[in-house]
Amino acid sequence: MSRTVIVGASAGVGRSIAERLAEDRHELFLIATDIADLTPQQKDLQLRFRTRVAVMAVDLRSFDATALRNEVFGQLGGIDNVVVVAGASDPQVDSGPIDPGFVRDLIEVNFLGAVDIVNAFLPDLATAPQGNLVGIGSVAGVRGRSNNMVYGAAKRGLETYFEACRHWLARQGGACVQFYRLGFVATSMTFGQSTPLPAASPEAIAERIAKNLGKDIGMCYLPNWWALVMTVLQFVPWFVFKRLNI
Numbered sequence: 001m002s003r004t005v006i007v008g009a010s011a012g013v014g015r016s017i018a019e020r021l022a023e024d025r026h027e028l029f030l031i032a033t034d035i036a037d038l039t040p041q042q043k044d045l046q047l048r049f050r051t052r053v054a055v056m057a058v059d060l061r062s063f064d065a066t067a068l069r070n071e072v073f074g075q076l077g078g079i080d081n082v083v084v085v086a087g088a089s090d091p092q093v094d095s096g097p098i099d100p101g102f103v104r105d106l107i108e109v110n111f112l113g114a115v116d117i118v119n120a121f122l123p124d125l126a127t128a129p130q131g132n133l134v135g136i137g138s139v140a141g142v143r144g145r146s147n148n149m150v151y152g153a154a155k156r157g158l159e160t161y162f163e164a165c166r167h168w169l170a171r172q173g174g175a176c177v178q179f180y181r182l183g184f185v186a187t188s189m190t191f192g193q194s195t196p197l198p199a200a201s202p203e204a205i206a207e208r209i210a211k212n213l214g215k216d217i218g219m220c221y222l223p224n225w226w227a228l229v230m231t232v233l234q235f236v237p238w239f240v241f242k243r244l245n246i
C-alpha cells in the first residue's frame with residue numbers, strides 16, 4: 001500500500017491524479033486551499049475506492065512546511081510519494097511590468113511553496129527507495145517569452161530544483177524523481193482560452209503519471225509530442241522569435 005501526498009489535489013490535473021491513485025489503492029493526503037472542495041472529494045474517493053484519504057487546507061503562499069509534514073505523518077504514518085501539482089498563472093496579466101503582489105503570488109505558488117514542501121519531505125524520500133518525487137512544470141518554462149513571464153521563470157526554477165533533488169536522492173539511494181513539462185491541459189487554468197495547439201485531458205495526463213511511478217525518468221514532456229514542438233521553438237532564431245506573439 002503506497003502512501004501519497006498530492007499538493008494541488010482539488011482540481012484539474014491534481015484531482016485526476018488523486019482519483020487515478022485512489023483506484024490503485026494509494027492512501028492519500030490531499031492538499032489545496034479550500035477545505036470545502038477537499039471534504040466532498042475525500043468522501044467520494046473513500047466511498048468509491050475504499051482507501052484512506054486525509055485532507056488539509058494549505059495556502060502555498062503562507063504555511064509551515066514542517067507542521068504539514070508532521071500532520072501527514074500523523075495521518076498516514078509515513079510517506080512513499082510526494083506529488084507537487086499546484087500551480088497558478090494568468091497569461092493575460094503576467095506580461096511586462098505587473099503588480100508586485102502578483103509577482104510574489106506567482107513565485108510563492110509555483111516555486112517557493114513547492115520547494116518548501118519538497119524540502120520538508122527530502123529526508124523521508126531519501127530513505128524511500130521505492131518512493132517517488134513528482135513535480136509539474138510547464139512548456140512556459142522552456143524559452144522565456146512575453147506572456148507568462150514570472151510563471152515561466154518560476155517553473156524553470158522549479159525544474160532546476162527537481163533536477164538537483166534527483167541528483168541528491170540518487171546519491172542517497174532514495175526515491176525516483178519524475179518532472180513533467182506539461183503542454184496545454186483542459187482544466188480551469190486554460191478555461192475560456194483558445195489554445196493554439198490541442199489541450200490534453202487531465203485524466204490522460206494522470207494516467208501517464210501513475211504509470212511512470214517507480215521509473216527514474218527525470219524530465220519528460222506530457223503529452224510526448226510537445227518535445228518536438230519545443231525543440232523547434234528553442235531553435236527559432238531570435239530575429240523571428242521576437243516577432244511572435246506567444
Ligand SMILES: NC(=O)c1ccc[n+]([C@@H]2O[C@H](COP(=O)([O-])OP(=O)(O)OC[C@H]3O[C@@H](n4cnc5c(N)ncnc54)[C@H](OP(=O)(O)O)[C@@H]3O)[C@@H](O)[C@H]2O)c1
Pocket residue numbers: 007008009010011012013014031032033034037058059060061085086087088089109136137138139182183184185186187188189190
Ligand atoms: N492547464 C494547463 O494547460 C497547464 C499547462 C502547463 C502546466 N500546467 C501546470 O499543471 C499543474 C496543474 O494545473 P491545472 O491546470 O490542473 O490547474 P487547476 O485546475 O487550476 O488546479 C490547480 C490546483 O492547485 C491548487 N492551488 C492553486 N493555488 C494554490 C495555493 N496557493 N495553495 C495551495 N494549492 C493551490 C488548486 O487548489 P485551490 O483551487 O484550492 O487553490 C488546485 O487544486 C500546475 O502546476 C500548472 O502550472 C498546467
